[in-house]
Amino acid sequence: MEAELQAQIPGIDRVISEYSVGYLTHASHAYVEEADANAPSPLAEAADTVTELLVSASGDFSSENELAIRNLVEKFISSLNAADGIDAERRQMPFAAKKLDQTINVGAQRNMSSTLGLVGGGVDLESASTRKVESRVDRKKLEKAERKIRAKQDKKLVKNVQYEASRLLDQPDSTQSYEEFFMAVNPLQLGADAQSKSKDIKVDGIDISIGGKRILTDASLSMAYGRRYGLVGQNGIGKSTLLRALSRREVAIPTHISILHVEQEITGDDTPALQAVLDADVWRKHLLQEQEKITKQLADIDAERSSMADTSKDAARLDKERDGLDITLTDIHAKLAEMESDKAESRAASILAGLGFSPERQKFATKTFSGGWRMRLALARALFCEPDLLLLDEPSNMLDVPSITFLANYLQSYPSTVLVVSHDRAFLNEVATDIIHQHSERLDYYKGANFDSFYATKEERRKNAKREYENQMAQRAHLQAFIDKFRYNAAKSSEAQSRIKKLERMPVLEPPENEYVVHFKFPEVEKLSPPIIQMTGVAFGYTKDKPLLSNVDLDVQLDSRIGIVGPNGAGKTTVLKLLIGQLQPTSGLISQNPRLRIGYFAQHHVDALDLNDSAVGFMTKNYPGKTDEEYRRHLGAFGITGMTGLQKLGLLSGGQKSRVAFACLSLTNPHILVLDEPSNHLDIEAMDALSEALKNFQGGVLMVSHDVTMLQNVCTSLWVCDNGRVEKFDGDVKAYKKKISAQADAAGVARAQY
Known part of the structure; x- marks a missing residue:
């Protein structure tokens, strides 16, 4: 049955399939007391439970899928009955089970990494190196089924057989702490041998699935140490899933x-931001603690030894103990020197400053920062640790233009390997030395390519593959036509046989995948007479003693294409919320046309979506008046095609959720689009489609964005929000980047001199 389950539910967790088979087999032999004669048979209950469990694990709750799984379960039950020579007959004795005389723990005997005894033995890497598949089983349903089985088991006459509960229930709910996970996944490597090992990565035969969906099939991962790889691919293809699998050593x-x-x-928590970054290098922190501990032990030994005669047994014991501690301390000093531990604090402060943390903010407790700033802290911690393989998933989503500029410059001199998922063309052009294209369950490599050269090469490859495939298909059709015509002709039979052999020798080419095209389309806009919306002398502060904005003058018309840039925390999103009426100014005037409709795309758009509903269901509830087919056609205008609109929103990628949010936005028929970081999570093709749709939109556009390419393609005027002011910038976004880079360089020189 397990093979049939794999065919019906590709990528199903093996534990679930084993459990299902074992449960049904156990239930087919179950003993039932006379008092339970009128109750449902254990096998019937097992069939219902296993069917429900498998449907949950598949992630497909359609009636067709449920019926197919139920038929599969009933087929297996029939085979059990036939094999046992029974037909719905209840057995009077349970099956026997043999118990091992001694427990064997294989996992604990492999993959142990010695760490000088610093963590009480070793780090068990079994959990890190063993392949895992994320389980989609409903734990509560599984627990309920287990209670039923155990209750019936307790009624059995024979008590010497213990029922083995599902191993899924033994998996802990709580996650490891950062320190525990870091130490398990990254064991401490000491000595020259560890340094001499190659840090190039070459892994073949990679298979990854999630939620029944195949991400990679027999793929090869190849990365040279010190290179910077940009991982690109369309939304939902599994880029983030690949990064998570790498980070957990799956x-x-x-x-x-x-x-x-x-x-x-x-x-x-209460840890200052600077200390949180220093603590991120867990082994450095651990080694410093051990250094302090061993130094104290040596001082105690010296004090005790000074009062003893050199010939005493205790003196010899203490000398031997001191020699061992000296060796360990020497190894610790060497490792700390290799880490450049003495320069750690200045390096951490420099990274935080580049990501927008002022010297004062570096002393703030981490609990005082918002989610976006905590993400920056997470990035700062990773940059500070300098792992051999740094994995970044859309880092520009959490950063403003100044911080993106710093990160790009920092990574250009990063000493180790970087694998970054990003849809920011300008960022990839500056950072990437190579591109990895994930598509069709495989990875294609473009060596020595930034994004622009990759895009051109990819198109050329696709055209060549299409041309080669079409030529071969035409050649095959020509050969087959001759074979069909003359195969049974005596005069031409030898020529027909020759063509058959030629046809058999021809390589089988895979048909080229269809060109990935995305279209966004916003509705037509009814005309309004100006003024449309104006801010005049507007000031605002969340507290009276700390004004955030002052004297803001901004005019948005139906032909406006305005981009707002500036550092995080300067008030860019606040300007948008004032404009749409979510916030009220402390002074000044905001006036708008009474018939104006504004479409607002929030930076955290996912918060507004019901992740347990489908895109079509969400639209039906919140924007009623259309049929399901009309909603699906509307979603198709934003790249949500096929059955994707009927899937749970929680199963969609970040980019697909963004497209759903844009589709909902367009249902309001807005005159003005107010967009807060609209490019976040969108893939390259979707960003191009959005840029084109915004240029063709007949209404006005006001956007806050960090994406240089989108700002260049869409916006005709650039405004800078900084130091409480919102002022027009004389120049384009490239000139703005050049200006802030010069300012950052000047600040770096000043810090160095200080």
Whole structure:
């Protein structure tokens, strides 16, 4: 049955398939007391439970899928009955089970990394190196099924067989702390042998699935140490899933290669930001603690030894103990020197300053920062640790233009390997030395290519592959036509046989994948007479004693294409919220046409979506008046095609959720589009489609964005929000980047002199 389950539910967790088979087999032999004669049979209950479990694991809750799984379960039950020579007959005795005389723990005997005894033995890398598949099983349903089985088991006459509960229930709910995960995934490597090992990565035969969807099939991962790889591909293709698999060593990366993945914001507590960055290098922190501990032990030994005669047994014991501690301390000093531990604080402060943390803010507790700033802290911690493989997932989503400029410059001199998922063309052009294109369950490599050269080469490859495939298809059709015509003709039979052999020798070419094209389309806009919306002398502050904005004058018309840039925290989003009426100014005037409709795209648009509903269902509830087919056609105008509109929103990628949000936005028929970081999570093709749609939009556009390419393509005027002011910038976004780079260089020189 397990093979059939794999075919019905590709990528199903093996634990689930084993559990399902075992449960049904157990239930088919179950003993039932006479008192339970009228109750449902254990096998019937097992069939219902297993069916529900498998449907949950598949992630497909359609009636067709449920029926197919139920038929599969019933087919297996029939085979069990036939094999046992019974037909719905209830057995009177449970099956026997043999118990091992001694427990064997294989996992604990492999993949142990010695760490000088600093963590009480070793780091067990079994959990890091063993492939795992994310389980989609409903734990509560599984627990309920287990309680039913155990209750019936307790009623059995024979008590010597213990029922083995599902191993899924033994998996802990709580996640590891940052320190525990870091030490497990990145064991401490000491000595010259560790330094001499190659840090190039070459892994073949990679298979990755999630939620029943195949991400990679027999793919090869190849990265040369010190190169910077941009990982690109359309939304939903599985780029983030690949990064998570690498960070957990579900892909067999050698353990001497340290890995760090910037994925989640750090947990806020009372630790100052600077100290949080220093603590990120767990082994440095651990070695410093051990250094202090051993130094104290040596001082105690010296004090005790000074009062003893050289010939005493205790003196010899203490001397031997001191020699061992001296060796350990020497190794620790060497490792700390290799880490340049003495320069750690200045390096951490420099990274934080580049990411927008002033010297004062570096002393603030991490719990005082918002989610966006905590993500910056997570990035700062990763840059500070300098792992051998740094994994970055859309780092520009959390940064403003000045910080993106700093990060790009920093990574250009980064000493180790970088793998970054990004849809920011300008960022990839500056950072990437190579591009990896993820598509069609495989990875294609473009060596020595930034994004622009990759894009041109990819198009050329696609055209060549299409041309080669079409030529071969035409040649095959010509040969086949001759074979069909003359195969049974005696005079031409030898020529027909020759063509058959030629046809068999021809390589089988895969049909080229269809060109990935995305279209965005906003509705037509009814004309309004000006003024449309104006801000005059507007001031605002969240507290009276700390004004955020003052004397803001901004005029938005139906033909406006305005981009607002500036550092995070300067008040860019506040300007948008004032404009749409979510906030009220403390002084000044905001006037607008009474018939004006504004479409607002929030930076955290996902918060407004019901992740347990489908895109079509969400639209039906919040924008009623259309049929499901009309909603699906409307979603198709924003790249949500096929069955994607009927899937749970929680199963969609960030870019797909963004497209749903834009589709909802267009249903309001806005005159003005107010967009806060609209490019976040969108893939390159979707960003191009959005830029084109915004240029063709008949209404006005006001956007806050950090994406240089989108600002260049869409906006005709650039405004800078900084130091409480919003002022027009004389120049384009490239000139603005050049200006802030010069300012950053000047600030760096000043810090160095200080």
